[in-house]
Amino acid sequence: MRRVRPESGDPVPRKLLVLGAASTLLYLAVTYLSHSFRYGEGHAARPLLQVLGLFVLAWIGYALALRMMFSASLSVRGSNATENAEPRRWILVLGYSVVFRLILVASAPIQEIDYYRYLWDGRSLLHGINPYRYAPAEIECVNLRSTPDPMLEKASRLSRESISLNTIFQRVHHREVPTIYPPLSQAVFALAAWLVPPEAPVWAHVLVLKAILIAFDLGVVVALAALLARVGLPASWSLAYGWCPLALKEVANAGHLDAIAVCLSVLSAFFLVGVGPRGEESRRLRSAVLGVALLGLSTLAKSYPLVLAPLVCSFLAARLRWRATLGAAAFALVLVIGYAPFLMNPNRFAHVETGHSPWSGLATFLARWQKNDFLFMLAHENLRPPSDDQPDRWFVTLPGELRQAVHDQVARPLVKVLGVPNADPAFVLTQLVMGSILLIIVLGWCVAVVRRPDETTLLRGMALVLVWGWLLSATPHPWYLMWSLPFLLFTGRRSWFLLTVTAFVYYLRFWMEYQALEFGPGAVESALARFDYEVVWVEYLPVLMWVMYEKMQTQSRRSGDQLPSEGRNTGAESSAGTGIS
Numbered sequence: 400m401r402r403v404r405p406e407s408g409d410p411v412p413r414k415l416l417v418l419g420a421a422s423t424l425l426y427l428a429v430t431y432l433s434h435s436f437r438y439g440e441g442h443a444a445r446p447l448l449q450v451l452g453l454f455v456l457a458w459i460g461y462a463l464a465l466r467m468m469f470s471a472s473l474s475v476r477g478s479n480a481t482e483n484a485e486p487r488r489w490i491l492v493l494g495y496s497v498v499f500r501l502i503l504v505a506s507a508p509i510q511e512i513d514y515y516r517y518l519w520d521g522r523s524l525l526h527g528i529n530p531y532r533y534a535p536a537e538i539e540c541v542n543l544r545s546t547p548d549p550m551l552e553k554a555s556r557l558s559r560e561s562i563s564l565n566t567i568f569q570r571v572h573h574r575e576v577p578t579i580y581p582p583l584s585q586a587v588f589a590l591a592a593w594l595v596p597p598e599a600p601v602w603a604h605v606l607v608l609k610a611i612l613i614a615f616d617l618g619v620v621v622a623l624a625a626l627l628a629r630v631g632l633p634a635s636w637s638l639a640y641g642w643c644p645l646a647l648k649e650v651a652n653a654g655h656l657d658a659i660a661v662c663l664s665v666l667s668a669f670f671l672v673g674v675g676p677r678g679e680e681s682r683r684l685r686s687a688v689l690g691v692a693l694l695g696l697s698t699l700a701k702s703y704p705l706v707l708a709p710l711v712c713s714f715l716a717a718r719l720r721w722r723a724t725l726g727a728a729a730f731a732l733v734l735v736i737g738y739a740p741f742l743m744n745p746n747r748f749a750h751v752e753t754g755h756s757p758w759s760g761l762a763t764f765l766a767r768w769q770k771n772d773f774l775f776m777l778a779h780e781n782l783r784p785p786s787d788d789q790p791d792r793w794f795v796t797l798p799g800e801l802r803q804a805v806h807d808q809v810a811r812p813l814v815k816v817l818g819v820p821n822a823d824p825a826f827v828l829t830q831l832v833m834g835s836i837l838l839i840i841v842l843g844w845c846v847a848v849v850r851r852p853d854e855t856t857l858l859r860g861m862a863l864v865l866v867w868g869w870l871l872s873a874t875p876h877p878w879y880l881m882w883s884l885p886f887l888l889f890t891g892r893r894s895w896f897l898l899t900v901t902a903f904v905y906y907l908r909f910w911m912e913y914q915a916l917e918f919g920p921g922a923v924e925s926a927l928a929r930f931d932y933e934v935v936w937v938e939y940l941p942v943l944m945w946v947m948y949e950k951m952q953t954q955s956r957r958s959g960d961q962l963p964s965e966g967r968n969t970g971a972e973s974s975a976g977t978g979i980s
Contacts, residue, residue, distance in 0.1 A: 409484040419495035433506040442913040457644040458900040488635035496641030503651035511653035515570040521588025535574040583699035616658040622665040649878035660701035667693035672854035691726035695733030713845035717852035773939040783825040833871040862886030877902040894945035904938035
């Protein structure tokens with residue numbers, strides 16, 4: 400990396416060099432330890448606590464770098480040093496963002512196996528097999544069928560084409576469920592499969608896939624820098640994503656596909672904020688269509704950006720009036736084009752009577768999966784009917800008679816209406832409750848952007864819709880927090896960044912499970928329950944308390960610090976307004 404010679408008036412580059420070098424050593428140590436995480440081997444001996452400790456140390460360096468960047472932006476306010484300092488800072492931010500990812504691309508995925516599903520989906524699609532059509536368990540049982548489907552038989556042959564493909568296929572988890580990943584992600588998986596011969600070793604398949612995902616991850620850093628510059632903030636603040644240990648762990652190490660959707664959603668925001676209140680009409684309309692189309696592509700990579708569509712449409716309606724319908728049409732058209740190949744041609748991609756729909760896997764995920772949740776867990780336990788097998792937790796406050804009545808008169812009929820067999824009625828009802836809360840949040844921000852259709856209100860609304868969607872979810876996995884991470888800069892709250900380190904508590908669940916293995920199934924069940932109902936409080940409660948504290952502080956000194964939502968600022972005025980310096 401090219402050495403940056405800082406000027407005497409700007410000590411930030413020198414400090415960034417030191418923090419970046421220290422983080423580099425930490426990620427080298429993580430990469431070294433990661434190779435102790437072998438599939439299906441030595442669970443109790445895995446150095447999980449050591450790895451988590453290294454990531455926490457890296458987060459401390461990340462937090463110091465963030466604080467230093469924000470403070471420096473305030474200290475140079477109104478001086479000529481800003482223009483000279485910013486390019487050097489941005490070079491260091493981007494340079495180390497690349498270095499960290501190049502180091503971790505060589506690491507073995509830590510406590511992660513989702514990428515086996517990605518690899519299998521991509522190979523299936525490359526051979527003309529619809530990845531939504533069959534669950535791996537159905538492919539595995541093809542020889543038990545008297546009249547197997549030709550496509551099912553083809554999938555079975557593909558799973559045995561090479562030792563590597565068979566290993567990948569056998570390691571796909573949740574085998575009873577078809578894939579949940581949308582079409583654009585499937586296309587990326589297929590690209591990775593096309594670049595690697597079937598007989599190549601498994602590590603080569605994983606390496607190529609991770610390299611593609613890391614390219615999208617670096618795209619987030621660049622797109623965020625462009626977005627920050629467009630709203631008058633320093634591009635170097637993209638360090639908030641580029642150096643974030645959570646993002647590095649979940650993409651460069653674990654190979655999660657979420658970087659695709661995050662990159663496209665940030666690009667979408669870049670074009671959307673270009674739809675100014677004034678200016679050339681054709682340019683404003685072009686920015687709107689591009690922004691909404693990119694949001695559609697992001698939804699085709701991961702379904703979560705769908706919750707942003709009402710907010711974006713409200714913003715465009717306030718800015719463009721009736722012309723906003725062109726943006727909504729572009730969003731719908733992108734989704735239709737993306738899913739059409741999987742629905743229109745029954746001989747190649749579409750599901751048949753013996754197969755599944757493109758949304759069946761996602762429906763199963765939403766109706767049954769629960770892990771690492773806090774707010775959802777609190778609501779679920781208070782809606783679950785009393786049971787002799789599972790006593791009430793200490794935080795259950797609703798009377799048992801009321802919970803039983805809700806279960807019998809509301810939850811059970813709801814499951815029947817929705818047609819979700821074998822689902823926990825209380826779980827489905829809790830999903831509906833949390834979804835309703837999220838809908839209220841979305842509608843609230845729709846009203847906010849209509850009343851005040853400036854870019855900072857839009858960006859803050861996007862951040863808070865995504866982060867609260869994560870908090871209300873039944874499965875707030877750490878990598879899902881990445882959805883909101885690039886936008887947290889616009890919330891005006893330092894507290895939200897604490898989530899990027901407390902989210903690592905999720906991995907303690909595995910450590911607790913592994914340590915209990917030698918004591919039998921009962922000990923494992925007890926350890927998991929201890930995490931699910933006790934340890935998760937450590938993961939979420941401090942953050943929520945800090946968020947409330949900052950909100951009360953802001954309300955008590957409303958005449959002081961200005962938040963980004965109070966209009967577009969430029970340069971140092973914006974840096975003062977973020978409330979995170």
